């Protein structure tokens with residue numbers, strides 16, 4: 001599978017099944033040692049769609065690019081451990097991928113990143129959304145609907161918290177000038193692409209977006225109506241059929257699942273993970289220390305902060321650090337932007 005990095009360790013490499021000289025499993029041999037590795041591309045009502053390389057199952061007998069879609073359920077030994085789209089898992093059981101086959105997920109490999117949200121900022125129950133993604137693409141229309149800066153800021157905080165880099169995708173540039181919006185986000189130094197659909201049924205800016213997605217695993221989030229589906233359809237024509245989601249997960253002609261779906265970009269050069277439209281993004285789980293690591297110019301100034309500093313309080317050492325010029329000429333606007341993000345957690349406006 002063309003993942004930018006692999007989290008499989010050597011022990012995983014050794015357990016790849018090899019049909020030609022497969023050892024019979026002894027009674028003492030744990031099931032996961034005969035497991036087949038795969039990546040979860042969709043989750044629907046307790047059924048996981050897992051993409052498995054054919055080379056993993058057939059010892060290279062099938063083309064390296066060959067892969068198949070396996071439906072799986074969770075194995076009892078997993079306990080309560082969650083499985084989300086993007087997870088690298090190990091499967092046992094019927095991994096043939098034939099229509100009635102059902103495999104079992106026996107293991108979820110350690111995650112490189114984890115995008116999470118809570119119902120609201122006070123709800124301690126957090127929900128994992130996507131694992132192992134590199135980039136969070138925050139899709140916002142420049143008009144119709146109007147951009148929602150607080151929701152965008154919340155998504156940026158979630159990206160930083162997850163260990164993902166953010167990208168702003170600003171759609172409908174045919175309806176409004178992107179300049180004012182871009183100015184207000186400039187101090188955050190978040191990369192952005194601007195798109196607009198054209199009369200010819202194409203999308204301007206799509207190449208820039210493709211470049212930004214190349215070789216990475218990117219999650220697209222956005223409020224309903226911002227044009228996310230339009231982008232996904234332009235990026236991955238025939239998206240759902242391409243990975244068998246239609247047949248395997250919902251049996252219907254469109255993505256009706258309430259969870260995310262991973263779609264491989266044409267050419268195998270990266271993945272986009274589409275998520276249902278969001279109205280809010282709860283951040284109850286967020287730790288200010290994880291946010292500030294994405295502001296390296298400010299992080300060094302936290303040495304003088306009191307223990308457990310929120311970096312948005314009177315005793316915070318960052319004000320003196322910025323005032324002394326050590327964060328450079330942009331220090332003040334950077335600190336203001338950092339605090340704007342940190343404050344998104346406290347503001348309860350419903351957006």
Ligand SMILES: Nc1nc2c(ncn2[C@@H]2O[C@H](COP(=O)(O)OP(=O)(O)OP(=O)(O)O)[C@@H](O)[C@H]2O)c(=O)[nH]1
Pocket residue numbers: 171172173174175195196197222223224225226227228229230231276277
């Ligand atoms: N003017 C203009 N309209 C656009 C553009 N992109 C999308 N739209 C329109 O905006 C509407 C919403 O687009 P969708 O792609 O369905 O938006 P979505 O974010 O997927 O929304 P949900 O399906 O509700 O989650 C549609 O009528 C699109 O035709 C654009 O660049 N310019």
Ligand SMILES: [Zn+2]
Pocket residue numbers: 302305306309310311312315316317318
């Ligand atoms: Zn501080």
